[in-house]
Amino acid sequence: MNVSVVSPPRSGTLGTNASRPDGVAKVQGGFAFSSDMWAENMLWGATLRSPHPFARIVSIDVSAAWKINGVEVIVTADDVPGLNAYGLIVQDQPVFAKVGDLVRYSGEPIAAVAADHPETCKRALEAIKVEYEVFNPVVDPEECIAGRAPEIHPHGNVYRHQRIVTGDLSVEGDVVVEGDYEIGMQDQAFLGLEAALAIPDSGGDGVELYIATQWLHEDRKQIAACLGLPEEKVRLVLGGVGGAFGAREDISLQVHTCLLALRTGRPVRIAYGREESFYGHVHRHPARIWMRHHATRDGRIVKIESRMVFDGGAYCSTSPAVLINGITHTQGPYKCDNAVVDGYAVRTNNPPCGAMRGFGVVQACYAHESQMDKLAAACGIDPVEIRLLNAMETGDKLITGQVVNSVAPVEECIRATAAIPLPPDLESDPDFRDIPGGSGRTADRSHIRRGIGWGVSIKNLMYSEGFDDYSTARCRISNGVVSVKFATAEVGQGFVMLAQQIARTVLGVDEVLLDTIDTQVGSAGSTSASRQTWMSGGAVNAACVAVRDKVLAHVAQYHDMDVANLAVDGTDIVDTRGSFRVAVADVISHLDIDETAEYHHPPTEDLDENGQGNCHVAFAFVAHRAVVDVDPELGLVKVVQVATAQDVGRVLNPLSCVGQVEGGIAQGLGLAVMEEIVVTNGKVRNPSFTDYLLPTFLDAPDVEAVFIEEFEPKSPLGAKGVGEPPCISVTPAIANAIRNATGRELPRVPIRPYDVCL
Amino acid sequence: MSVAIPTSVGEVVDLLSRNPQATLLAGGTDLMVEVNLHGRRPADVVALNRVSELRSWSVDSSRRTITIGSGVPYAEMETGELARLLPALAEAARTVGSPQIRAAGTLGGNLGTCSPAGDGLPVLAALDAVIDVVGPNGARQIRFADFMVGVKRNALQPSEFVRSVTLPLVEGWQGYAKVGTRNAMVIATASVCLVRTNDRVAVALGAVGPTIIRATDAETWLAANHTMSSRPNTDTLAEFARLVRDASRPIDDHRSTAAYRRHAVGVLAQRLLTRSYS
Numbered sequence A: 001m002n003v004s005v006v007s008p009p010r011s012g013t014l015g016t017n018a019s020r021p022d023g024v025a026k027v028q029g030g031f032a033f034s035s036d037m038w039a040e041n042m043l044w045g046a047t048l049r050s051p052h053p054f055a056r057i058v059s060i061d062v063s064a065a066w067k068i069n070g071v072e073v074i075v076t077a078d079d080v081p082g083l084n085a086y087g088l089i090v091q092d093q094p095v096f097a098k099v100g101d102l103v104r105y106s107g108e109p110i111a112a113v114a115a116d117h118p119e120t121c122k123r124a125l126e127a128i129k130v131e132y133e134v135f136n137p138v139v140d141p142e143e144c145i146a147g148r149a150p151e152i153h154p155h156g157n158v159y160r161h162q163r164i165v166t167g168d169l170s171v172e173g174d175v176v177v178e179g180d181y182e183i184g185m186q187d188q189a190f191l192g193l194e195a196a197l198a199i200p201d202s203g204g205d206g207v208e209l210y211i212a213t214q215w216l217h218e219d220r221k222q223i224a225a226c227l228g229l230p231e232e233k234v235r236l237v238l239g240g241v242g243g244a245f246g247a248r249e250d251i252s253l254q255v256h257t258c259l260l261a262l263r264t265g266r267p268v269r270i271a272y273g274r275e276e277s278f279y280g281h282v283h284r285h286p287a288r289i290w291m292r293h294h295a296t297r298d299g300r301i302v303k304i305e306s307r308m309v310f311d312g313g314a315y316c317s318t319s320p321a322v323l324i325n326g327i328t329h330t331q332g333p334y335k336c337d338n339a340v341v342d343g344y345a346v347r348t349n350n351p352p353c354g355a356m357r358g359f360g361v362v363q364a365c366y367a368h369e370s371q372m373d374k375l376a377a378a379c380g381i382d383p384v385e386i387r388l389l390n391a392m393e394t395g396d397k398l399i400t401g402q403v404v405n406s407v408a409p410v411e412e413c414i415r416a417t418a419a420i421p422l423p424p425d426l427e428s429d430p431d432f433r434d435i436p437g438g439s440g441r442t443a444d445r446s447h448i449r450r451g452i453g454w455g456v457s458i459k460n461l462m463y464s465e466g467f468d469d470y471s472t473a474r475c476r477i478s479n480g481v482v483s484v485k486f487a488t489a490e491v492g493q494g495f496v497m498l499a500q501q502i503a504r505t506v507l508g509v510d511e512v513l514l515d516t517i518d519t520q521v522g523s524a525g526s527t528s529a530s531r532q533t534w535m536s537g538g539a540v541n542a543a544c545v546a547v548r549d550k551v552l553a554h555v556a557q558y559h560d561m562d563v564a565n566l567a568v569d570g571t572d573i574v575d576t577r578g579s580f581r582v583a584v585a586d587v588i589s590h591l592d593i594d595e596t597a598e599y600h601h602p603p604t605e606d607l608d609e610n611g612q613g614n615c616h617v618a619f620a621f622v623a624h625r626a627v628v629d630v631d632p633e634l635g636l637v638k639v640v641q642v643a644t645a646q647d648v649g650r651v652l653n654p655l656s657c658v659g660q661v662e663g664g665i666a667q668g669l670g671l672a673v674m675e676e677i678v679v680t681n682g683k684v685r686n687p688s689f690t691d692y693l694l695p696t697f698l699d700a701p702d703v704e705a706v707f708i709e710e711f712e713p714k715s716p717l718g719a720k721g722v723g724e725p726p727c728i729s730v731t732p733a734i735a736n737a738i739r740n741a742t743g744r745e746l747p748r749v750p751i752r753p754y755d756v757c758l
Numbered sequence B: 001m002s003v004a005i006p007t008s009v010g011e012v013v014d015l016l017s018r019n020p021q022a023t024l025l026a027g028g029t030d031l032m033v034e035v036n037l038h039g040r041r042p043a044d045v046v047a048l049n050r051v052s053e054l055r056s057w058s059v060d061s062s063r064r065t066i067t068i069g070s071g072v073p074y075a076e077m078e079t080g081e082l083a084r085l086l087p088a089l090a091e092a093a094r095t096v097g098s099p100q101i102r103a104a105g106t107l108g109g110n111l112g113t114c115s116p117a118g119d120g121l122p123v124l125a126a127l128d129a130v131i132d133v134v135g136p137n138g139a140r141q142i143r144f145a146d147f148m149v150g151v152k153r154n155a156l157q158p159s160e161f162v163r164s165v166t167l168p169l170v171e172g173w174q175g176y177a178k179v180g181t182r183n184a185m186v187i188a189t190a191s192v193c194l195v196r197t198n199d200r201v202a203v204a205l206g207a208v209g210p211t212i213i214r215a216t217d218a219e220t221w222l223a224a225n226h227t228m229s230s231r232p233n234t235d236t237l238a239e240f241a242r243l244v245r246d247a248s249r250p251i252d253d254h255r256s257t258a259a260y261r262r263h264a265v266g267v268l269a270q271r272l273l274t275r276s277y278s
């Protein structure tokens, strides 16, 4: 495009703080989330779940439940018309566990009921009698790797084993540091709980599902297979989504809700409560990681060895992909020529784990950033210096052999973060809310020590290993009205706003209507992997450009001008070589144009047996510096400030970027010091917000963010995904700060008070 | 489900006499969790929030006591005159939940639930509060130590309820501290209330046993071995903390470990004692 924009960007276009179309309603409480949906003549659905992590179902007796007044239908595995299995990568998870078969985790669905009232559902579930033969759950991943555990599933107990071997393994460092690290099971803890409303077609041969999900088309594929219906008979409409963070990638209540609706011929709604939500979705993989870094005396990394074990729990979900993300990010954002990494993702009777913001990289990053501080200490250099010394650049080769041809401003991220002023020292008599212990008033000034810690990370963007996760968008002009349609799940990230910004910018219009987000257009891929700004942004951009080109062609033809000289400038179309100027609004008022575009990223490859291959599309980088006040005697922590500089390619909406950064930092802080699903012998012990603790306002730090804007030429808008990086290296940054304050090794997150002080 | 909304203590007595199974509802911050999360379905509910007598407090200056109605919400204890008179209670109230919870939650409910982690309870224990209980046969006064009899168990008979709590207005220092894994809105993993008068200290421990525990050995030892008017030295503090730790009877659970809880009450008691001199 050959327009030179001189005026500041027009309000609502790319680069501005365009306001969100759903913003006011969400703030005022008027936005309809999935859990608010309702239909005339609707029934309520509920799910019976196994209390046991590992057992054989001997019998299911639903007769007493049928007798309860108001119960309309009870369904079990026998009632699943299609495939009684689903899963994102392999279909190994039953819709309902079957008589004679196994339940493999505590919370596994066994039956579902639809009734006239939630209370009736509750009574019906209590009336279903299930007889179990209970087994000792398999909860130790090492037992699975060693082949000593009983087989949990016909697919076996190892989801994937992958090695990465590169370079000269005989190289030894002058300095060698190692550590065993452990990462606990984090929950996505979205506020908008799982909810769906299924409305059967009048003929009973199809269904419409209103659903809070991350990927409508993938859901549809799996649902249709389970229902035994052709995909076109299953239509999905996005319900209001209250956060996702990976927890809505997998099927939860989709098939159950549709099945109940089809069986009763009435609309059915299922809505989970908080406790059921903990059982209903996958979590972040707990992991154990051993890492050994070899470096020269002056701190240059020469070799990394690592072994990573991800506990995938009872069903596969995305475990193989999470594993690959983990092991391919072993080196972090640092140069490394020689490496050997051994990675396992295994099946246990623990809760199933899958996608969560950061997707495997969070675990690897906690380990490598802990190692970087150890290495700095061993070499006697500053933690910042050692990171700068090893910082990766564009053109460097990863341990997979892939060349990083993304913009890679690692050094800039570190330097910009370091340049952010440190917070002032704690006052002599600080407010209790500003110090560790907070409202509990546990500490006085003299009990507190301050620590500073660093974390830097690299994160792949988009799906990997040969996956073509394309996105589709459609742009139309009809009677002068511009509308955009896509199936991109708006989960709170603001794509609805971005799509309008793109259309306004490309087409030179102010009003952009958004069509319903549903499966009546091609797939958008998942709202995950920091990919929608790039992928769906690319698709919306392509569709809008296609429409704009037609508009320009029309103008060129009408005024007998060369289309090559025409361009959109603000809300006008101008002749870049002359003085011709006409308002876009006037031109399009009588046009009808309809263009659909797909955006595909460049293809990627599988890894070979040595873990070599161009498996990732692109990368983003970020640095975090945490300042943490610690009460070493009680092990309590207050994160004072997190400074960060993030590689974003280009800021398309400053407010949105800040939102992602602040939210991600809070989530990473949660993993660092409090968020953990505590599982004992396969059972979740804290399935509620009483005991699964999320950071409150008092726990959240001041965030000082800087964006490194280096236009990413591979990205259709020059922008990189912003969603995941904020939550990745902040966790080790906080851990390193606590280590800095206390001198403790702290090999595990979340860091519990007793880890610090006992 | 029936819901009765009495406006006087007499009406509450009548309602409970007729239906001893009725469930009392004060702020509902415990009860509604039971209903919504744990599926409790009370048949009959007696709501207390319109009983103005329960929502007031008064000072008896001749006896030097203060009587707080069981329905006074935490928000009222956090600041103002009540906070000036009972600083430890104010600090305990401030640690309860979030502003929304403190606007609704009451001491009566804390006593009704009687969780070892209830934040109001160590203050009542340290100050030797007397619980004024009313039932069909009139009122009776129960010392806090006799009121809480176990984990979520109290000495109330069917048809009885808590009208108020009477606490002494002590000369001296009092304070409360609570450890949780989050800086606000968290259930105590360990808590301590300490009251220091001119000749002794009282120390009560929360969340480290089936009931609130008074660290009487620590109290007695300190009274015998330390002049209260002077600052304790490090040896005194250490021995005091050790005796407090020994008084605790904590357990391991998903919130924390027994070892940490034991450690934490020692640290808190020591810090509160130090704080009482600053």
Ligand SMILES: Cc1cc2nc3c(=O)[nH]c(=O)nc-3n(C[C@H](O)[C@H](O)[C@H](O)COP(=O)(O)OP(=O)(O)OC[C@H]3O[C@@H](n4cnc5c(N)ncnc54)[C@H](O)[C@@H]3O)c2cc1C
Pocket (backbone or CB within 6 Å): B023, B024, B025, B026, B027, B028, B029, B030, B031, B032, B033, B048, B070, B071, B095, B096, B097, B098, B101, B104, B105, B106, B107, B108, B109, B110, B111, B112, B113, B117, B118, B119, B120, B160, B161, B162, B163, B185, B186, B187, B188
């Ligand atoms: C989000 C959240 C956070 C919380 N945080 C804390 C915390 O930090 N610390 C803490 O201590 N608690 C906490 N709680 C628990 C609760 O707020 C307190 O226990 C509160 O004191 C209960 O008071 P209430 O008036 O709401 O009681 P209700 O829920 O109304 O009643 C609780 C019980 O007491 C009985 N009862 C009520 N009034 C009387 C009476 N006058 N006589 C006899 N029995 C009675 C009821 O029948 C019921 O069994 C929290 C609760 C929530 C939901």
